[in-house]
Amino acid sequence: MATDQSxxxxxxxxxxxxxxxxxxxxxxxxxxxxxxxxxxxxxxxMQSTNLTSTTPxxxxxxxxxxxxxxxAGAFLxxxxxxxxxxxxxxxxxxxALFAAIISMVVALLFVWTxxxxxxxxxxxxxxxxxxxxxxxxxxxxxxxxxVLVTELYFAMRYDLAQVAERATGLRATLSGYxxxxxxxxxxxxxETDRTWLKRAGILGIPLAVFLVxxxxxxxxxxxxxxxxxxxxxFPVIFIVSALLSGTALVVMLYVLRTRLFDDExxxxxxxxxxxxxxxxxxxxxxxxTGIEALIAIASLHPHELDTWGIIMFGxxxxxxxxxxxxxxxxxxxxxxxxxxxxxxxxLMALAGLSVVVxxxxxxxxxxxxxxxxxxxxxxxxxxxxxxxxxWASSAGMIAVGLLLYTIGAELLPLTPLDRxxx
Amino acid sequence: MSSTGSDDPLPGVPDVGTQELxxxxxxxxxxxxxxxxxxxxDTDLGIAMAEDAKRVSRGxxxxxxxxxxxxxxxAAEFGDAYRETPNPSIxxxxxxxxxxxxxxxxxxxxxxxxxxxxxxxxxVDASERDVDGRESGDCTASETSGDERWGMVIDLQKCVxxxxxxxxxxxxxxxxxxxxxxxxxxxxxGEFPDVTRTxxxxxxxxxxxxxxxxxxxxxxxxxxxxxxxxxxxxxxxxCRYCMIACPYGARYFDFGENYDDEVVEAGExxxxxxxxxxxxRDGGESPVGNVRKCSFCxxxxxxxxxxxxxxxxxxxxxxxxDLDDPDSEVSExxxxxxxxxxxxxxxxxxNVHYLK
Numbered sequence: 069m070a071t072d073q074s075x076x077x078x079x080x081x082x083x084x085x086x087x088x089x090x091x092x093x094x095x096x097x098x099x100x101x102x103x104x105x106x107x108x109x110x111x112x113x114m115q116s117t118n119l120t121s122t123t124p125x126x127x128x129x130x131x132x133x134x135x136x137x138x139x140a141g142a143f144l145x146x147x148x149x150x151x152x153x154x155x156x157x158x159x160x161x162x163x164a165l166f167a168a169i170i171s172m173v174v175a176l177l178f179v180w181t182x183x184x185x186x187x188x189x190x191x192x193x194x195x196x197x198x199x200x201x202x203x204x205x206x207x208x209x210x211x212x213x214x215v216l217v218t219e220l221y222f223a224m225r226y227d228l229a230q231v232a233e234r235a236t237g238l239r240a241t242l243s244g245y246x247x248x249x250x251x252x253x254x255x256x257x258x259e260t261d262r263t264w265l266k267r268a269g270i271l272g273i274p275l276a277v278f279l280v281x282x283x284x285x286x287x288x289x290x291x292x293x294x295x296x297x298x299x300x301x302f303p304v305i306f307i308v309s310a311l312l313s314g315t316a317l318v319v320m321l322y323v324l325r326t327r328l329f330d331d332e333x334x335x336x337x338x339x340x341x342x343x344x345x346x347x348x349x350x351x352x353x354x355x356x357t358g359i360e361a362l363i364a365i366a367s368l369h370p371h372e373l374d375t376w377g378i379i380m381f382g383x384x385x386x387x388x389x390x391x392x393x394x395x396x397x398x399x400x401x402x403x404x405x406x407x408x409x410x411x412x413x414x415l416m417a418l419a420g421l422s423v424v425v426x427x428x429x430x431x432x433x434x435x436x437x438x439x440x441x442x443x444x445x446x447x448x449x450x451x452x453x454x455x456x457x458x459w460a461s462s463a464g465m466i467a468v469g470l471l472l473y474t475i476g477a478e479l480l481p482l483t484p485l486d487r488x489x490x
Numbered sequence: 491m492s493s494t495g496s497d498d499p500l501p502g503v504p505d506v507g508t509q510e511l512x513x514x515x516x517x518x519x520x521x522x523x524x525x526x527x528x529x530x531x532d533t534d535l536g537i538a539m540a541e542d543a544k545r546v547s548r549g550x551x552x553x554x555x556x557x558x559x560x561x562x563x564x565a566a567e568f569g570d571a572y573r574e575t576p577n578p579s580i581x582x583x584x585x586x587x588x589x590x591x592x593x594x595x596x597x598x599x600x601x602x603x604x605x606x607x608x609x610x611x612x613x614v615d616a617s618e619r620d621v622d623g624r625e626s627g628d629c630t631a632s633e634t635s636g637d638e639r640w641g642m643v644i645d646l647q648k649c650v651x652x653x654x655x656x657x658x659x660x661x662x663x664x665x666x667x668x669x670x671x672x673x674x675x676x677x678x679x680g681e682f683p684d685v686t687r688t689x690x691x692x693x694x695x696x697x698x699x700x701x702x703x704x705x706x707x708x709x710x711x712x713x714x715x716x717x718x719x720x721x722x723x724x725x726x727x728x729c730r731y732c733m734i735a736c737p738y739g740a741r742y743f744d745f746g747e748n749y750d751d752e753v754v755e756a757g758e759x760x761x762x763x764x765x766x767x768x769x770x771r772d773g774g775e776s777p778v779g780n781v782r783k784c785s786f787c788x789x790x791x792x793x794x795x796x797x798x799x800x801x802x803x804x805x806x807x808x809x810x811x812d813l814d815d816p817d818s819e820v821s822e823x824x825x826x827x828x829x830x831x832x833x834x835x836x837x838x839x840x841n842v843h844y845l846k
Binding site for chain 1: 668669675677690692701704705706707709710725726727728729730731733736737738739741743744745746747774776779780781832836
């Protein structure tokens with residue numbers, strides 16, 4: 069790489085200006101629509117949703133656990149490089165960390181929107197309940213975001229310092245601020261960064277696995293009133309599907325960013341490695357979900373049977389068969405089945421996208437079905453499909469995430485300047 | 491119907507004048523002399539006091555003059571009972587005797603409330619061992635001792651499934667559309683002609699181990715000393731986790747809907763739930779955006795009244811009382827072999843018991 073200051077050019081971001089315009093226009097459109105939906109949600113309150121007292125949790129909660137999972141998964145992929153030192157993974161670790169941070173921001177946006185009293189979002193920090201998983205979760209999320217930001221800082225600081233020193237313009241200025249004054253570009257400073265990166269990662273792994281995402285699973289699993297959730301395997305499946313969606317996201321981002329932003333050839337070995345990982349996670353996810361379903365159905369508990377009946381044959385069974393089984397499991401497994409396909413970037417990006425979309429259905433099928441059958445015989449049955457306001461505001465919040473990610477990817481050295489081959 | 495002859499008797503209405511009606515009242519009225527002679531006290535004094543009391547109410551005699559006239563005689567006749575009983579007329583806004591007169595009297599001066607409160611509790615208990623018992627006055631001291639564990643027992647054999655508890659609850663707590671603290675779960679079993687129907691009224695169970703309290707991230711819902719599970723509307727963030735956790739579906743989210751289309755000024759009056767008066771139901775103010783549920787009508791319990799559903803029950807199927815008092819009616823019923831709780835296997839130990 070260039071060491072001569074005059075020839076140093078740091079300009080990540082869209083290679084194609086027309087693509088950039090089109091992308092920002094799309095995001096702008098989503099933000100306008102989502103913003104209006106959010107306006108309706110705030111002025112009309114929860115009446116703008118299709119939620120009821122029988123089905124009090126819906127799309128926003130499903131998206132919230134989806135993004136928490138996406139974040140935890142992406143983070144764990146990043147640790148492959150910076151904690152476990154898996155060869156050839158360094159190229160994607162910052163990208164994975166950055167995506168993990170943005171996912172948490174989006175997840176918290178969803179929880180916030182879902183609160184009946186959005187004005188009281190700070191209450192969980194003033195009043196607590198030791199027996200409440202949600203009370204613990206709120207704190208775990210904050211700690212987790214702290215760890216992610218710390219990690220990203222140590223992963224990127226050396227490059228930030230280089231950019232600040234040698235490049236010019238907005239990116240250099242921003243990079244300068246983000247070094248937080250640690251501008252050294254010596255090998256010793258880089259070693260310090262790596263040590264601290266590893267330490268933060270070691271702290272982050274249990275935090276992400278057990279508290280952040282396992283904890284989110286626990287949040288559901290402790291609900292004895294909903295037998296479908298009330299299982300010990302449930303939080304484990306949560307973690308596995310998090311790993312699945314996170315890996316898929318990283319695969320997709322890696323291909324898209326390398327092609328569209330860096331304009332470089334995709335590293336096919338890395339791609340195949342990520343593909344194999346993805347395939348393993350799909351298989352484990354399928355197997356554990358199957359075990360969970362078998363245990364539930366074998367229990368002959370009427371609530372369990374009804375809930376699985378609703379999932380597989382109910383009104384929303386299309387989301388199970390098409391999205392969860394089709395996009396989440398079958399399609400990616402087919403794509404990953406051939407060695408040559410695993411080394412084909414656009415196929416892998418497609419497989420990644422397919423899983424990322426499919427896991428949304430997994431999350432919906434976690435949240436909604438056990439709230440359809442009433443907890444007591446004789447109470448009204450539930451029925452739920454998100455309202456237009458719920459869909460549009462969700463699109464808006466996802467657009468916020470995409471916008472933040474894109475801006476970050478355009479300004480920050482998310483791809484290591486040395487391309488990660490140290 | 492017609493305007494002619496307004497004095498003509500209407501069909502079905504007896505043709506009697508006011509004089510005949512007055513005569514009927516007189517005929518029904520008890521003879522004062524006969525009634526008073528049943529007591530140990532002076533009949534003549536009683537009659538004289540009653541006649542003069544009528545004059546006071548007609549305005550022909552002042553209350554001051556009345557009490558001055560009879561003070562000595564009453565003291566002589568009733569002794570300590572007269573001297574120690576507060577004279578209530580000092581309190582009445584229209585007929586206050588002057589404080590000088592009050593001072594000169596031989597009896598204690600006080601309010602009607604203090605009279606009721608000073609009655610020995612045992613007297614009331616003995617006379618009123620009905621289900622509605624101990625409901626004779628406004629003084630709280632003798633009504634609720636403050637260390638109750640409130641419990642409800644619902645006799646399913648007495649429940650006819652009329653839903654008046656649901657309606658009474660709605661009227662009392664002024665719950666918005668979609669929020670119904672009490673519902674009756676009705677189920678039909680069997681096939682014609684062998685059909686039975688079970689009606690199970692479902693208020694909040696006020697569990698001893700409430701899963702809703704366990705999951706609330708901000709401790710907005712908590713167990714009170716009297717056994718009632720409270721919701722602090724000012725702290726609740728509306729996350730609805732408690733609704734997910736409740737095995738009885740007893741919690742409802744307030745989506746902010748109103749009966750404005752059906753009832754004029756529907757939100758003008760709200761119920762002082764948990765003893766907090768929030769005034770008019772207004773825009774987005776709490777409890778809109780909060781989770782709500784039955785409070786055993788805490789605001790009524792605090793003033794010595796039973797919950798609205800218990801009071802209204804046509805079949806007398808619902809009973810309210812102190813489960814910590816082993817001799818209370820509800821404790822005895824909850825101990826009967828007919829008693830059970832909903833979803834006992836959940837380990838929630840509801841304070842609502844049912845009789846099969």
